[in-house]
Amino acid sequence: MTPPARRRNVAPPREAVLRAAMDTIAERGLDALTMAGLGRDVGMSSGHLLYYFGTKDELLLRTLEWSEGRLGVERGALLSRPAPAAARLDSYVRLYLPDAPRDPHWTLWLEVWNRSAYADDAARARQAAIEGAWHRDLVALLVEGIAQGEFRAVRPDRFATRLRALLDGLSVHVAVGLPGTDRERALAHVADFLADSLLPVDDAA
């Protein structure tokens, strides 16, 4: 799946392609996503698909980026809302966590993580860029919340890392369908964690 490679995309890949790729991956896993099948789904020859993406790996990464792009827009919107930092943090968390087992976006992430260790630097960089966006936005939000006295005076970067690790761990559990886990429980765990370590102490008093 990672041979020569050559061309790149010329015209903007139709969104439908990315969406269809996402759907198939979510439903039946990445292994079930074949270029020919995807072409069939979107009414495009497999040849043309490769003409656009150059490589199946590239398609995978592009799909992830597209999906992230959409989440990024949502994230931007919710973070810039005129609302308390705590409320916006809650929205952030809700956006972060998978909706249910096999959540397309998370399924994709899992796959990308898998190949990550064997990917080239360019690919790893793009992947890191995505993670970075989530991270920076979270840091900014924490800074703001702390400044306004909504949050305790945690170290923003450190806390963001900690929270994201927690979110990633919980997300994997949910996305993978681990028995005894689901989105609601994950949300509750996060709420607990935030109450314990970020929100004002007098909260519990």
Add this chain to the structure above:
Amino acid sequence: MTPPARRRNVAPPREAVLRAAMDTIAERGLDALTMAGLGRDVGMSSGHLLYYFGTKDELLLRTLEWSEGRLGVERGALLSRPAPAAARLDSYVRLYLPDAPRDPHWTLWLEVWNRSAYADDAARARQAAIEGAWHRDLVALLVEGIAQGEFRAVRPDRFATRLRALLDGLSVHVAVGLPGTDRERALAHVADFLADSLLPVDDAA
């Protein structure tokens, strides 16, 4: 990779097979693990490999179980040491986290998670059993530490879930080779987290 299936394996699969499978997976990824290649590595025909495992998927799961078995022994040893709960918790964490990017054990987990969503119940159950062992041991340790006043009075099960989610998140980051992460930093993060939420408050005083 998931066809008919049929159970076989009567004699204990040689450890060498599992070890070799692990090595290859760690070095070049699961996709690079072919039955033929593995057979070559361990001096066994690919036919016989299938005779033992019945399926490549089964081999994967068995390798994970074997690897877990070894960790389980280590875990048991360190947890029953006559040492403070805090020290034992530290060991537990050190055992949990990957050694470095591409850590074989974690690479395996990533792969298993990937297929998990599309696996059958039996496979998922075996997977859950492994996770359960880590969880229960952690809970027991927390209970003990709390009883002896070493830890704050957290709710053990809840805290264990939180800590494990954190560990999983950090582990993935490390195993996957995310820039800016490594084992040491992960350990530091965990230490921070524990200091903040589990260890006695007077610690920081």
Add this chain to the structure above:
Amino acid sequence: MTPPARRRNVAPPREAVLRAAMDTIAERGLDALTMAGLGRDVGMSSGHLLYYFGTKDELLLRTLEWSEGRLGVERGALLSRPAPAAARLDSYVRLYLPDAPRDPHWTLWLEVWNRSAYADDAARARQAAIEGAWHRDLVALLVEGIAQGEFRAVRPDRFATRLRALLDGLSVHVAVGLPGTDRERALAHVADFLADSLLPVDDAA
């Protein structure tokens, strides 16, 4: 399926083996008959099966011979009955034709015919021997019937060949499940044929 070959049977192969082989072939076709599977069915290792039969081809032929042996006994019994030749001929025909599509015995024949063209002389001879028995018994019956004035004065050998060809053709159609054919219709056809060409003319008068 036709390599070296070496040993032969030592003890009388248990009937159960032959019977089980027959059943499997009838139900799912010869391709589905594996030595290992058959061994499982009869509680015998595949190794021992080969120890008995030496070869899968040999097993096939032996199964056919065993099946023929049973039919041969029946045939002998019915032919030696103290009954009119016409009645005995009718029984012969009923024994000859398959019971229904996938009739085990005929399924076997079809398979044997298939390999026949590529078989060695010994195998072909054994196969011919079986066909010969049916032929000779039929000839004898015709001779007797003619002598007693029950049948017209056809040339026995020639007529037997013709009748058997007819029976084989009809049998294949029935055994194979050709639409529009079944045992009853086949029997009617044969009856017609016999009335037209073997039984006394005054019959129709």
Add this chain to the structure above:
Amino acid sequence: MTPPARRRNVAPPREAVLRAAMDTIAERGLDALTMAGLGRDVGMSSGHLLYYFGTKDELLLRTLEWSEGRLGVERGALLSRPAPAAARLDSYVRLYLPDAPRDPHWTLWLEVWNRSAYADDAARARQAAIEGAWHRDLVALLVEGIAQGEFRAVRPDRFATRLRALLDGLSVHVAVGLPGTDRERALAHVADFLADSLLPVDDAA
């Protein structure tokens, strides 16, 4: 040999492929026909072969249909000749019977019959369609011959079935190489049969 399946084949499969398949089957049996080998014979990758046929089973059926198509043309030509019905019937019979043991066309039929019992309805229907063509043409010829007083007043459909059963039985014997049978003898038998039951009685007088 009968998995998922998927239809493909858009362009007309080169005749050469079918012809080569036929040749190999005739020479060494269907088991010896491998996609790779066939690809080699016709200078086409095995991948492309499957791209065309989708399945080895499909290739088998297609080869039979192609072969039948050619015979069908011949049959059509000889039946529409301006010749006595008896002469045309003779040609029909000559076309029907195998040329010699291992006659490719008949070898194919034998194989198809074998799987027939385990085939799906679609496959069985296509098979039946072929047999039906032979049958209908024969019936038509009989009707014509009877109308013109060349043949006795047999019931055409019934007689056609009987004759075809006879032809199938004899054909198998010849194709399979049963000792004591060959095309000439088979032809003689058929001639006898026809003289006895179809041609005018005064013939023999």
Add this chain to the structure above:
DNA sequence: TATGAATGAGGATTCATTCAT
């Protein structure tokens, strides 16, 4: 006799990728 672990030679099939049109 009997076992069953071990073999190893295939076999069909899949699929990303190429390229002439």
Add this chain to the structure above:
DNA sequence: CATGAATGAATCCTCATTCAT
């Protein structure tokens, strides 16, 4: 831009057969 025929390497898995015990 777009096609889709063509490739061919690679894969898992099957199974008759062997042989040490």
